[in-house]
Amino acid sequence: MNPLLPFIMAGDPSLEALPRLLAEAKALGLEAIELGLPHSDPIADGPVLQAAAHRAIARGATPVRILEVLAGITDSPDLILFTYLNPLLQIGAERLKTLLAPTPVKALLVVDLPFGEEPAFERDLRAAGYPMVPLLAPTTTLERARQVLAERPDPGPSAPFAQRFAYLVARLGVTGTGQSTDLAPVQKRMSELGILATRPLAVGFGLSDAASLAAVRAMGATPVIGSALVRELAGGRSLSACLAPLL
Amino acid sequence: MTDSFALPTRFGSQQLGGCYAPETLMQPLLDLEAAFRTAWTAPAFLAELKAELRHFVGRPTPLTPAPRLAAKVGLRALFLKREDLTHTGAHKINNALAQALLARRMGKTEIIAETGAGQHGVATAAACARLGLSCTVYMGVTDMARQAPNVARMRLFGAKVEPVAAGQGTLKEAVNEALRAWAGRCDRAHYILGSALGPHPFPTMVRTFQTVIGEEARAQVLEQSGGLPDTVIACAGGGSNGLGLLVPFLGDDLRRVAVEAGGHGRALGEHAARLEGGRVGVLHGCKTLLLQDEHGHTAETASISAGLDYPALGPELAALALDGKVVVRRASDDEALAGARLLCETEGILPALESSHALALLTALAADGAATVLLGLSGRGDKDLSTYQSRLGI
Numbered sequence A: 001m002n003p004l005l006p007f008i009m010a011g012d013p014s015l016e017a018l019p020r021l022l023a024e025a026k027a028l029g030l031e032a033i034e035l036g037l038p039h040s041d042p043i044a045d046g047p048v049l050q051a052a053a054h055r056a057i058a059r060g061a062t063p064v065r066i067l068e069v070l071a072g073i074t075d076s077p078d079l080i081l082f083t084y085l086n087p088l089l090q091i092g093a094e095r096l097k098t099l100l101a102p103t104p105v106k107a108l109l110v111v112d113l114p115f116g117e118e119p120a121f122e123r124d125l126r127a128a129g130y131p132m133v134p135l136l137a138p139t140t141t142l143e144r145a146r147q148v149l150a151e152r153p154d155p156g157p158s159a160p161f162a163q164r165f166a167y168l169v170a171r172l173g174v175t176g177t178g179q180s181t182d183l184a185p186v187q188k189r190m191s192e193l194g195i196l197a198t199r200p201l202a203v204g205f206g207l208s209d210a211a212s213l214a215a216v217r218a219m220g221a222t223p224v225i226g227s228a229l230v231r232e233l234a235g236g237r238s239l240s241a242c243l244a245p246l247l
Numbered sequence B: 001m002t003d004s005f006a007l008p009t010r011f012g013s014q015q016l017g018g019c020y021a022p023e024t025l026m027q028p029l030l031d032l033e034a035a036f037r038t039a040w041t042a043p044a045f046l047a048e049l050k051a052e053l054r055h056f057v058g059r060p061t062p063l064t065p066a067p068r069l070a071a072k073v074g075l076r077a078l079f080l081k082r083e084d085l086t087h088t089g090a091h092k093i094n095n096a097l098a099q100a101l102l103a104r105r106m107g108k109t110e111i112i113a114e115t116g117a118g119q120h121g122v123a124t125a126a127a128c129a130r131l132g133l134s135c136t137v138y139m140g141v142t143d144m145a146r147q148a149p150n151v152a153r154m155r156l157f158g159a160k161v162e163p164v165a166a167g168q169g170t171l172k173e174a175v176n177e178a179l180r181a182w183a184g185r186c187d188r189a190h191y192i193l194g195s196a197l198g199p200h201p202f203p204t205m206v207r208t209f210q211t212v213i214g215e216e217a218r219a220q221v222l223e224q225s226g227g228l229p230d231t232v233i234a235c236a237g238g239g240s241n242g243l244g245l246l247v248p249f250l251g252d253d254l255r256r257v258a259v260e261a262g263g264h265g266r267a268l269g270e271h272a273a274r275l276e277g278g279r280v281g282v283l284h285g286c287k288t289l290l291l292q293d294e295h296g297h298t299a300e301t302a303s304i305s306a307g308l309d310y311p312a313l314g315p316e317l318a319a320l321a322l323d324g325k326v327v328v329r330r331a332s333d334d335e336a337l338a339g340a341r342l343l344c345e346t347e348g349i350l351p352a353l354e355s356s357h358a359l360a361l362l363t364a365l366a367a368d369g370a371a372t373v374l375l376g377l378s379g380r381g382d383k384d385l386s387t388y389q390s391r392l393g394i
Helices: A018-027 A047-058 A063-070 A085-091 A093-100 A119-127 A142-151 A184-193 A210-218 A227-234 A239-246 B023-039 B043-057 B067-073 B092-105 B119-131 B141-146 B148-156 B171-185 B202-210 B212-225 B240-249 B315-322 B333-347 B353-359 B362-367 B382-392
Strands: A005-009 A032-036 A078-083 A105-110 A166-169 A201-204 A222-225 B063-065 B077-082 B110-115 B134-140 B160-164 B189-192 B231-235 B255-263 B279-283 B286-290 B327-332 B372-377
Touching (some): A005 A047, A005 A201, A018 A063, A032 A105, A047 A227, A063 A085, A063 A093, A085 A093, A085 A105, A085 B279, A093 A119, A210 A239, B023 B171, B023 B202, B063 B212, B119 B148, B141 B160, B160 B171, B202 B212, B202 B240, B202 B315, B212 B240, B212 B372, B231 B240, B240 B315, B240 B372, B255 B315, B286 B315, B327 B333, B327 B353, B333 B382, B353 B372, B362 B372
Parallel strands (some): A005 A032, A005 A222, A078 A105, A201 A222, B110 B189, B134 B160, B231 B372
């Protein structure tokens, strides 16, 4: 089981630091990492990731520039590009595939793209090796959850974690810490779906301390750590210093 | 619980609209559509809405002939649809009240809203006070400063006004924050979106609740003049007022015009004219004409009018424009101010800055051959007095 799925924002603290951060993550033995593509209007993000996105944009971290920096990088975990739809739509599927080809990106997590809204775009990218990560929220009914998982299927055990996992949002609201997250509903949802028998699962939103990470691992899922890490990195700490105690 | 939308989610040949929402909001949106569809055919809901629109809002609003202004701008006849005379002073109350009734029917106890000019916030706060719902309104700090009387009105109605300091502190940021707040409280709160935008079903629902404007106006103009005008015109921010007036005239052989904010220049960042300056993109849950930079980041906007100062045109209005069914024009800040002054001096009516953008086009319409015009006067200008005082030097 993958023990941790960290999130970092491309361009924060700087775009120049990105290759080093990815190499550090690889050296820590991380299999995959979520890389945020900063957007002007991150409607699903809390204050920490909003601020990180705006800092990154102000420093010139545009989507294309970020993908250009990633080109040729091999010393990196698999990347899951975490983004909003509009920047990708403006690049267009054809150009996007070309830009992604030389990067370690293995999947896309597009926050505001439910299945079925851009079927041709999604099909095209999946065929090129960039599937969309299925998201399940506390409001997602069991029936809809099964539909989401079927629409964004597991390519099978030979594929890497980044292309297989489903993301379970642990609580209502936006990304960020600040309130304790009750994991009982997560546990219930996992057993209802029987998902772990077939597919890896990541659990995120509101996790920051070692105890909640351990609780998620005890359920057999991979905890996601985002806002807490982004805040520490922005404050000047190294990725290894932040993550080593959590692994 | 329902698992797919029943109403069309897309508009026009370019399939604008849609439901580009975070997963957390998908089921609440599916449930909202189901509740809306049921309510819209439920005699009890429709009767209550009709009674509230009559006794609380003051509908039907008058259609006022404006002969002195008509003569001044070179028209044979001009009729003003007086949404400024509704309770709370703008068309926004038609939708806010209907959605508040729907929220109560759904068993929701809290209301979230965004506001730009403050008219939607005031309308929502008033509807919530009347129905006994708690209300939180998100408003950009720039807009709070320029529409201060409306902030005070919301607070008097018992609403909590949450300042949004991010970005330019205008409507776009207020919508961002309202969507985030709804994602956190969607189990008990309903989000009353005030414009014909956002994820499905909001554009369709808001337009449906606002077409009362055009339905009344069409019947009134037929009764008063014995025929239809050659032009119907309204201002357009997101499009709730524009669609509300224009949609009931879609089957008629006349010119339909929506007026966007031309701001103070033609460069990106100096206006909110989406038809000319925008490209199709996705913002706030829908695909539509959007002012954006080459990276797909939302562009800054500028307008003297807080209600029109928004980077996206509602998807249905954008589709009607792209498919040639509505003509979209722009009016600058200065032209809008001049239009407001003209209405004040000729007819004794103080228009909102938003509505003044439609007034600004009258001379040009007459020059283009229009003779009889029906204009949607979406709101009253009391909230804009300080801007009028400083910009017109009175």
